[in-house]
Amino acid sequence: MSKEDLLLLDFWVSPFCMRVKIALAEKGLDYESKEEDLFGGKSELLLKSNPVYQKVPVLLHNGKPLNESAIIVGYIDEKWPSPPLLPACAYGRSQARFWADYIDKKLFDATCTVWRSTGEAVEVAKKDFIEVLKVLEEALGEKTFFGGETFGFVDIVAIPMAGWFYASEKFGNFTVEAECPKLSAWIKRSMQRESVAKVLPDPEKVYDFVVMFRKMQGIE
Amino acid sequence: MSKEDLLLLDFWVSPFCMRVKIALAEKGLDYESKEEDLFGGKSELLLKSNPVYQKVPVLLHNGKPLNESAIIVGYIDEKWPSPPLLPACAYGRSQARFWADYIDKKLFDATCTVWRSTGEAVEVAKKDFIEVLKVLEEALGEKTFFGGETFGFVDIVAIPMAGWFYASEKFGNFTVEAECPKLSAWIKRSMQRESVAKVLPDPEKVYDFVVMFRKMQGIE
Numbered sequence: 001m002s003k004e005d006l007l008l009l010d011f012w013v014s015p016f017c018m019r020v021k022i023a024l025a026e027k028g029l030d031y032e033s034k035e036e037d038l039f040g041g042k043s044e045l046l047l048k049s050n051p052v053y054q055k056v057p058v059l060l061h062n063g064k065p066l067n068e069s070a071i072i073v074g075y076i077d078e079k080w081p082s083p084p085l086l087p088a089c090a091y092g093r094s095q096a097r098f099w100a101d102y103i104d105k106k107l108f109d110a111t112c113t114v115w116r117s118t119g120e121a122v123e124v125a126k127k128d129f130i131e132v133l134k135v136l137e138e139a140l141g142e143k144t145f146f147g148g149e150t151f152g153f154v155d156i157v158a159i160p161m162a163g164w165f166y167a168s169e170k171f172g173n174f175t176v177e178a179e180c181p182k183l184s185a186w187i188k189r190s191m192q193r194e195s196v197a198k199v200l201p202d203p204e205k206v207y208d209f210v211v212m213f214r215k216m217q218g219i220e
Numbered sequence: 221m222s223k224e225d226l227l228l229l230d231f232w233v234s235p236f237c238m239r240v241k242i243a244l245a246e247k248g249l250d251y252e253s254k255e256e257d258l259f260g261g262k263s264e265l266l267l268k269s270n271p272v273y274q275k276v277p278v279l280l281h282n283g284k285p286l287n288e289s290a291i292i293v294g295y296i297d298e299k300w301p302s303p304p305l306l307p308a309c310a311y312g313r314s315q316a317r318f319w320a321d322y323i324d325k326k327l328f329d330a331t332c333t334v335w336r337s338t339g340e341a342v343e344v345a346k347k348d349f350i351e352v353l354k355v356l357e358e359a360l361g362e363k364t365f366f367g368g369e370t371f372g373f374v375d376i377v378a379i380p381m382a383g384w385f386y387a388s389e390k391f392g393n394f395t396v397e398a399e400c401p402k403l404s405a406w407i408k409r410s411m412q413r414e415s416v417a418k419v420l421p422d423p424e425k426v427y428d429f430v431v432m433f434r435k436m437q438g439i440e
């Protein structure tokens with residue numbers, strides 16, 4: 001365990017915060033976590049440390065703020081190279097960054113749109129979400145993890161979203177397992193890792209959060 | 221000059237293609253460019269080399285396809301490290317990636333929304349665009365380039381968008397220079413670089429393209 005000065009501005013259900021926590025766990029790094037009150041009022045430290053987006057996660061390393069979860073995970077990998085998260089070769093790295101970017105652009109929004117929708121829009125949202133999952137399933141192919149034999153960058157970027165799939169499945173009345181069995185097997189494999197298991201909340205709790213959030217937003 | 225097998229699937233007015241061309245020029249790399257007919261029909265090679273988005277630019281390096289312009293620029297920098305485009309330290313790299321990501325998320329869409337809009341929406345679009353520019357101007361601060369004294373990653377990601385500002389200025393009836401004098405000075409400095417000057421088209425030609433595109437889309 002390193003004794004670095006690492007402070008994470010955190011929110012328990014944020015998949016973006018989970019990415020950073022999994023990466024820190026993979027590197028065996030201790031850190032302090034400060035839960036933000038996103039609905040009550042963000043801390044001064046958060047507003048100051050992420051002036052552009054004012055969002056979690058922020059990782060403060062020796063007081064210097066880092067923003068944007070995939071960039072933070074990349075920083076952690078560069079700063080503490082062992083065990084490596086990104087592939088060693090430039091081409092492999094570019095491919096990992098491509099998929100992380102695809103996940104950033106598509107996956108969370110697609111899964112949330114299922115439970116954010118009502119009426120006929122649910123079916124459209126479900127179809128779109130499954131399409132994104134199928135693209136990812138094809139990218140995974142027959143590999144154990146996205147990077148190959150070892151759990152790495154793309155897995156860390158993607159797996160926290162899986163904690164939110166259960167809520168989408170319940171509101172969309174379908175299962176990811178039936179639609180994408182290989183991706184589903186990857187989720188189960190990844191969930192068994194200690195770094196993931198200790199970070200991802202119980203899907204029922206994410207579901208309860210979604211129910212609460214839908215009420216707050218007046219979605220019925 | 222290296223004799224690498226580099227083929228760029230290109231489109232002359234795409235700021236994303238320009239990024240790749242500027243990066244290749246900065247590294248002194250020769251490459252072949254193949255202009256895509258985006259309105260007539262995309263090449264089989266493009267469809268095959270970027271199955272997820274089917275968009276330019278694609279850089280084929282020894283036949284292996286790379287997608288997404290900022291990722292391609294990063295790949296070029298890793299593969300041919302001299303002169304470096306990204307900072308040497310991990311924190312500096314994370315900051316450069318943050319700003320490149322901000323530009324990707326905000327800048328092109330903000331500038332195009334000005335000339336895509338009609339009526340009262342133009343003023344809203346103009347205000348939003350200027351807000352994005354001001355965030356970038358603050359990030360630039362008193363520095364010569366985004367990375368400091370030398371032209372680098374963030375400059376390469378941002379400067380091609382500036383070729384499109386003239387069209388937004390004409391349709392929005394304002395000037396970037398009056399709103400953001402420091403950013404405007406950075407644009408002029410960057411435009412003087414050989415790598416940029418030889419890649420960026422005449423703003424009048426971009427304007428003509430925008431006029432044509434507006435007609436195609438039925439925007440009057």
